[in-house]
Amino acid sequence: MLSVLDIFRIGIGPSSSHTVGPIRIGKRFADSLHREGLFETAARIEVILQGSLAFTGVGHATPKACILGLLGLEPETLDPHTADGLVARVENENILLLGGLREIAFNAKTDLVFDYETLPELHPNGMVMRAYDGQGALLRQQTYYSTGGGFIASIEQLRKPLEDDIVPGAEVPHPFGSADELLAICAEHDAAIHEVIYANEDAMRPRAETDAVLDRIAEVMNACIDRGLNTEGILPGGLKVKRRAPKIWEKLHGAPLSNEREQLFDWLNVYAMAVNEENANGGQVVTAPTNGAAGIIPAVLRHYCAGGQDKSSKNEKNIRKFLLTAGGIGLLYKQRASISGAEMGCQGEVGVACSMAAGGLAAVWGATPLQVTSAAEIGMEHNLGLTCDPVGGLVQIPCIERNAIGAVKAVNAARLALHASEKMKVSLDQVIETMRQTGLDMSTKYKETSQGGLAVNVVEC
Numbered sequence: 001m002l003s004v005l006d007i008f009r010i011g012i013g014p015s016s017s018h019t020v021g022p023i024r025i026g027k028r029f030a031d032s033l034h035r036e037g038l039f040e041t042a043a044r045i046e047v048i049l050q051g052s053l054a055f056t057g058v059g060h061a062t063p064k065a066c067i068l069g070l071l072g073l074e075p076e077t078l079d080p081h082t083a084d085g086l087v088a089r090v091e092n093e094n095i096l097l098l099g100g101l102r103e104i105a106f107n108a109k110t111d112l113v114f115d116y117e118t119l120p121e122l123h124p125n126g127m128v129m130r131a132y133d134g135q136g137a138l139l140r141q142q143t144y145y146s147t148g149g150g151f152i153a154s155i156e157q158l159r160k161p162l163e164d165d166i167v168p169g170a171e172v173p174h175p176f177g178s179a180d181e182l183l184a185i186c187a188e189h190d191a192a193i194h195e196v197i198y199a200n201e202d203a204m205r206p207r208a209e210t211d212a213v214l215d216r217i218a219e220v221m222n223a224c225i226d227r228g229l230n231t232e233g234i235l236p237g238g239l240k241v242k243r244r245a246p247k248i249w250e251k252l253h254g255a256p257l258s259n260e261r262e263q264l265f266d267w268l269n270v271y272a273m274a275v276n277e278e279n280a281n282g283g284q285v286v287t288a289p290t291n292g293a294a295g296i297i298p299a300v301l302r303h304y305c306a307g308g309q310d311k312s313s314k315n316e317k318n319i320r321k322f323l324l325t326a327g328g329i330g331l332l333y334k335q336r337a338s339i340s341g342a343e344m345g346c347q348g349e350v351g352v353a354c355s356m357a358a359g360g361l362a363a364v365w366g367a368t369p370l371q372v373t374s375a376a377e378i379g380m381e382h383n384l385g386l387t388c389d390p391v392g393g394l395v396q397i398p399c400i401e402r403n404a405i406g407a408v409k410a411v412n413a414a415r416l417a418l419h420a421s422e423k424m425k426v427s428l429d430q431v432i433e434t435m436r437q438t439g440l441d442m443s444t445k446y447k448e449t450s451q452g453g454l455a456v457n458v459v460e461c
């Protein structure tokens with residue numbers, strides 16, 4: 001099994017597949033040169049971006065990500081405030097400190113290649129890394145894929161499961177490959193979903209460590225909301241999209257209490273938008289399960305578990321229960337389908353985040369395991385077919401508002417599931433499979449290429 005902690009990764013915006021993944025690939029390639037004894041002889045690195053990484057790479061900050069990775073930085077620990085400066089220095093001086101250790105020549109204009117022609121073999125986000133010696137001879141070439149949510153794989157790793165039908169991961173006491181299996185485990189052990197996930201995570205590390213990481217994840221999510229609520233301005237990229245969260249936040253504070261019901265939407269909207277505006281600005285966010293959809297889970301978590309506007313009333317147990325349950329549902333999507341917008345369209349990002357948040361919230365509200373999976377099912381069912389068509393290749397329109405809508409939808413899905421006392425007609429496994437098939441049938445135009453939908457109908461100015 002994968003760990004739920006793999007679903008929630010700390011990194012920088014604007015995209016998990018186009019920013020976080022390429023940073024990790026750049027670092028992994030630099031490390032591999034060390035391993036192969038080629039580090040000292042490598043004189044030039046070439047990065048070839050294929051598929052969706054080529055089509056929307058510029059708007060999704062992929063060139064910046066490649067450089068950061070080759071500098072030896074990691075998404076979890078790099079400082080978003082210094083990242084632009086480091087990249088600008090490489091671009092201006094044409095010198096790259098490979099792996100943070102050795103200077104080589106690097107021309108970002110010619111050594112980063114956008115290959116719009118090649119259809120990557122195993123996943124739409126292909127990245128070919130090449131190292132040459134001083135005479136121009138090829139020392140090493142490796143193809144990687146950024147498979148969504150910050151996950152990466154080499155061509156060999158992606159091929160192996162296909163050939164051997166083996167999914168790599170840790171050995172755990174309660175492995176599950178479907179929601180039905182997960183529910184059966186819950187029934188057999190009279191356990192809640194988060195308890196099953198906890199038992200699996202315990203096989204990977206001590207409980208205290210898992211709790212510490214979960215708490216850190218919630219802390220980074222909340223800090224991201226706070227920064228977004230308090231930062232005004234125009235988002236980068238040329239679309240001139242104005243940050244809206246600070247103004248809504250200001251109005252909410254001054255609003256009369258009689259407006260409380262409608263304010264529920266406002267709170268969720270403003271928290272989600274705060275995160276995604278930070279994401280669009282290249283700030284620190286947590287993949288949940290991706291960066292484009294990073295606002296939904298923090299918004300619901302903040303409002304219902306982390307004390308909302310009064311953070312002193314936060315409930316750590318509920319925060320962990322929420323994240324473990326939502327993460328467990330995320331694992332099902334990752335294992336049975338995909339959480340990559342380039343493969344599934346936005347249903348695989350915002351749809352999955354909505355489904356995860358709905359299940360997590362239902363668990364916090366005391367739902368049975370069956371009701372939790374029903375909430376997750378409803379959260380996805382009404383996002384099926386959602387396309388990915390970011391205007392200007394930027395993670396701004398429709399992404400920012402879509403997270404606000406997704407957060408409200410998640411709460412509604414959890415409410416609907418709590419009112420259901422028997423098995424719903426549609427199961428979580430069925431809806432995941434439907435999402436997968438719909439994603440495969442969806443035209444490439446609508447899968448993170450900015451070649452259809454809003455991306456071609458909204459005039460950039």
Ligand code: SF4
Pocket residue numbers: 292293341345346347349350387388389390394395396398399402448
């Ligand atoms: S439209 Fe959805 S999938 Fe596409 S970049 Fe935006 S959030 Fe991600």
